[in-house]
Amino acid sequence: MNLTDNTFVTISSVAHYFPPTVINNKYFENYLDTSNEWIVKRTGIHERRFALNGATSDLIIPAAKECLRRRNLRPRDIDCIIVCTVTPDYQFPNTAAVVQDKLGCRNAWGFDISAACSGFVFGLSTAASFVKSGLAKRVLLCGADKMTSVLNLNDRNQAVLFGDGAGVCIIEKSDLPNYGVIDQVLHIDGSGGQYLKKVAGGSFLPAWHSDVKPEDHYIHQEGQTVFKNAVTEMTNATFNLLRKQKLSNKDITWFIPHQANLRIIKSVGEKLGLPNEKVVVTIDKFANTTSATIPSAMSMLWEDRKLRKGDNIIIASFGAGFTWGASLIRWNPYEA
Ligand code: UT7
Numbered sequence: 001m002n003l004t005d006n007t008f009v010t011i012s013s014v015a016h017y018f019p020p021t022v023i024n025n026k027y028f029e030n031y032l033d034t035s036n037e038w039i040v041k042r043t044g045i046h047e048r049r050f051a052l053n054g055a056t057s058d059l060i061i062p063a064a065k066e067c068l069r070r071r072n073l074r075p076r077d078i079d080c081i082i083v084c085t086v087t088p089d090y091q092f093p094n095t096a097a098v099v100q101d102k103l104g105c106r107n108a109w110g111f112d113i114s115a116a117c118s119g120f121v122f123g124l125s126t127a128a129s130f131v132k133s134g135l136a137k138r139v140l141l142c143g144a145d146k147m148t149s150v151l152n153l154n155d156r157n158q159a160v161l162f163g164d165g166a167g168v169c170i171i172e173k174s175d176l177p178n179y180g181v182i183d184q185v186l187h188i189d190g191s192g193g194q195y196l197k198k199v200a201g202g203s204f205l206p207a208w209h210s211d212v213k214p215e216d217h218y219i220h221q222e223g224q225t226v227f228k229n230a231v232t233e234m235t236n237a238t239f240n241l242l243r244k245q246k247l248s249n250k251d252i253t254w255f256i257p258h259q260a261n262l263r264i265i266k267s268v269g270e271k272l273g274l275p276n277e278k279v280v281v282t283i284d285k286f287a288n289t290t291s292a293t294i295p296s297a298m299s300m301l302w303e304d305r306k307l308r309k310g311d312n313i314i315i316a317s318f319g320a321g322f323t324w325g326a327s328l329i330r331w332n333p334y335e336a
Contacts, residue, residue, distance in 0.1 A: 007173065009128040010180030012138075012334040013071035014169040016296035017063035018286060019051040025160065034156045044262020048163030048287035055089040056146045057098040059166035059292075063299075064103055064140060067168040071334050073138070075103045078170075080136035081110030082127055084119030084143045084291040086320070087150055088112055091201070099142065108140070116196070117258045117319025119143055119291035120167070121186070124315075124327055127171040128181040139171040143291035150198055152218035161260075162219075163287035167295025179310070179332035183245055185237045185325055192229065192322030195222040230264050230318035235271045237326040238316050245328060249273045253311035253331075254301065258318060259283035259293040268316070290319070307331050 024047040025036040039045055051059060060083065068075065083095040090098075096110030115122040120143035127139035144166035153159045174180035200216035201207050207217070234257055242248060249272050257265050262283055269279040282297045289296065294315045301307050309332055316326040 006177070007132045008177055008180050009131045009171060010174035010332045011169045011298075011329060012172050013067050014167065014295060014299045014302055015063045015066035015070060016165065016167045016292070016299035017059055017066070018049040018163075018165045018296070019059065021050050021052055022047050023050050028156070028160050032154070032156045032159060034160060039160045042263070043161060044265075044281070044283050045160065045287045046284045049165060050148050051146050051164040055149075056085050056087050056144050056166075057089050057095055057102060059146060059164060060095070060099050060142045060144045060168060061102050063144075063166045063168040064099065064142065067140070067170060071170050073170070075105040076107050078105045078108045078138050078140045080127070080130060080139040081105060081108050082113060082123050082139055082141050083110070084113045084115065084123040084141070085145050086114055086116050086119070086198075086290060087145045087147060099140075105140065115319070115323045116321060117260065117288075117290050117293070118317040118321065118323035118325055120294045121184070121315060121317045121325040121327055122323065124171070124181060125184045125186060131171055131173060137172060140168060141171050141295075142166060142168045143295045145290035145292055147288070147290055150217070150219055152215065155218070157223070158219050158221065161288050163289050165286055165289035165292040165296055167292045167297075167299055169295055169298070174332055176332050179330045182328040182330055183241060184327040185241045185244070187233065187237065187324050189322045193320070195225045195322075196220070196320040227261065227264060229322060230260065231267045231271070233322070233324040234258070234264075234268045234316040234318050234326070237324055238268075238272055238314055241314065241326045241328055247312070251312050252278060252314050254278060254280055254307070254313045256280045256294050256297050256313060256315045258316065259286070259297065260288045260318075302333070307333070309333070
């Protein structure tokens, strides 16, 4: 997919949802050997949202309803649902089916994408390709994770890092050439799988085996290895994308990186030569919500009326797999 093709695809609407329960860093000080100071200094996180009940689909539904409302569409106008998540409601049926039923999208088919923190970037390319090919007219693209379902809240190395949330957008044809989802750079390197994983619950280590250890059901992360790779690869992917499009860093209006650590975000922003004002940060209030970080950040920018037609937005991610990538979006929203 590139500028030489003559069908253009855009993000016509975007919305997000975070559960109402705010968990600040003091909460963890009460029972873990940690401190507000350590968490803020090492990660940039001040607070996050925890869903006290429900599943990932319950985070998606309010965001999806608002996304449809903003575009003035009904559930039956959606013909494909893609849910990017590593915390599906069930192993099967897929979460797209749960969302289809709960929302009443009676004309839709769909499926889930598992690419961890790169879920939304991979999902955007998939959805855009479907619309470009004519396979779908309007895709409801959801990035959502209930990270508390896989989080060991008694392990300070992970408890403080994640939150729950959802971001949803609608992908459809663009009425303007050269606007919308323009191009992307996507990668996977399975040799990095050992550094960020949850091993139990799949076919390798089914949950019912008596020798499954509780920690196998939680996140395992070798933070420093992931950190270094995230900085290098998000930077490289973004530079490669700019080069492909014959653009420079000066052409970027907004850079929306995956939100895993403020130090990663700042380091990538500096390597790209971007001023702080162009680098979008939401990790302070919502922590790492995996597939939801990028679409929710985009939705908040839109709500703050900061997105203008023609803005060059680059989204970039890095996560388990390793998976990583970057996409260029030239903003062209639906205007009622
Ligand atoms: O979203 C998917 C991709 N994920 C990422 O991109 C995350 C990348 N990695 C990171 O963001 C950082 O590596 C972490 C935030 C996970 C960890 O920060 P760090 O500065 O790399 O710390 P570290 O893992 O090197 O640990 C340093 C020390 C350790 O103590 P010792 O062994 O030196 O005594 C940890 O046990 O910090 C300790 N520590 C904590 N101390 C207080 C780890 N977590 C905490 C905590 N409170 N919550």
